[in-house]
Amino acid sequence: MTQRVAVIGAGKIGEALLSGMLRAGKEPADLLATARRPERARALRERYGIEVVDNAEAAKLADTLILAVKPQDMVAALEELAPHVAADRLVVSGAAGITTAAIERRLAEGTPVVRVMTNTPALVDEAMSAISAGSHATAEHLERTQEIFRPIGRTIVVPESQQDAVTALSGSGPAYFYYLVEAMVDAGILLGLPRATAHELIVQAAVGASVMLRDSGEHPVRLREAVTSPAGTTISAIVELEKHGVRAALIEALQAARDRSRELAAGAE
Ligand SMILES: NC(=O)C1=CN([C@@H]2O[C@H](COP(=O)(O)OP(=O)(O)OC[C@H]3O[C@@H](n4cnc5c(N)ncnc54)[C@H](O)[C@@H]3O)[C@@H](O)[C@H]2O)C=CC1
Numbered sequence: 096m097t098q099r100v101a102v103i104g105a106g107k108i109g110e111a112l113l114s115g116m117l118r119a120g121k122e123p124a125d126l127l128a129t130a131r132r133p134e135r136a137r138a139l140r141e142r143y144g145i146e147v148v149d150n151a152e153a154a155k156l157a158d159t160l161i162l163a164v165k166p167q168d169m170v171a172a173l174e175e176l177a178p179h180v181a182a183d184r185l186v187v188s189g190a191a192g193i194t195t196a197a198i199e200r201r202l203a204e205g206t207p208v209v210r211v212m213t214n215t216p217a218l219v220d221e222a223m224s225a226i227s228a229g230s231h232a233t234a235e236h237l238e239r240t241q242e243i244f245r246p247i248g249r250t251i252v253v254p255e256s257q258q259d260a261v262t263a264l265s266g267s268g269p270a271y272f273y274y275l276v277e278a279m280v281d282a283g284i285l286l287g288l289p290r291a292t293a294h295e296l297i298v299q300a301a302v303g304a305s306v307m308l309r310d311s312g313e314h315p316v317r318l319r320e321a322v323t324s325p326a327g328t329t330i331s332a333i334v335e336l337e338k339h340g341v342r343a344a345l346i347e348a349l350q351a352a353r354d355r356s357r358e359l360a361a362g363a364e
Pocket residue numbers: 103104105106107108109129130131132135150163164165166168171172175189190191212213214215266267
């Protein structure tokens with residue numbers, strides 16, 4: 096049976112999902128999107144050949160609604176959608192923080208809701224998408240959600256109680272790596288390298304390290320030990336990282352992201 100999927104609020108994440116579903120073989124006619132700005136709607140129509148409609152229309156026409164609005168816009172979006180969402184629709188939220196309970200409370204009794212935290216590498220089919228069932232979502236609803244997210248990367252099912260931590264790790268995670276690359280390119284400039292060379296060196300080191308982390312099956316400590324020669328260069332750098340408390344800073348940074356996810360949830364209670 097063809098399932099029609101509507102992305103409500105097709106911004107960065109919503110567009111990544113639309114393009115992923117098309118790459119995975121969905122027809123443009125199987126997809127719908129909504130957007131607040133007419134120029135955004137026009138761009139989506141031109142780029143993907145999909146219909147862009149209003150929220151009420153999307154709720155009526157689609158079997159699955161993916162809510163891709165900002166957490167701060169979620170309550171208003173649900174108020175617009177709720178009168179038009181039949182209880183047999185599957186509602187998938189991609190918003191940080193917002194709980195399935197907060198969404199269920201604003202929809203018809205019994206509406207299945209699934210919460211997903213994905214990330215921007217969805218654009219290159221390398222997303223990490225963590226999926227949790229709300230109180231009315233069945234295994235079949237989880238499977239339908241996995242089918243949407245699987246083509247754009249890896250998927251994992253987690254208890255919803257872990258979603259704020261997941262958001263801090265994999266949702267925001269790519270940003271931490273970009274930040275580290277930025278800083279190391281600056282270091283390259285300080286060491287006298289042209290910016291383009293520094294960028295190329297660090298990006299390829301990051302790609303190589305990522306592939307080894309994913310595919311070698313080795314613990315990161317073992318991988319780092321293999322780079323760290325006695326009385327060599329790497330240990331001189333590691334000593335500085337330890338002196339500046341980089342490990343503690345990372346732990347506290349992720350705690351702050353987790354706490355912010357909880358605050359976003361409180362804003363929609
Ligand atoms: N950007 C990221 O790396 C990630 C974002 N998320 C979550 O994805 C969601 C979207 O984030 P982004 O795509 O970055 O934001 P964005 O701002 O690019 O996209 C949100 C879109 O929703 C539209 N919108 C807002 N209210 C609407 C309404 N009532 N009806 C129709 N459209 C409406 C906005 O005009 C905007 O185009 C957020 O909830 C965020 O927490 C999750 C994982 C990663």
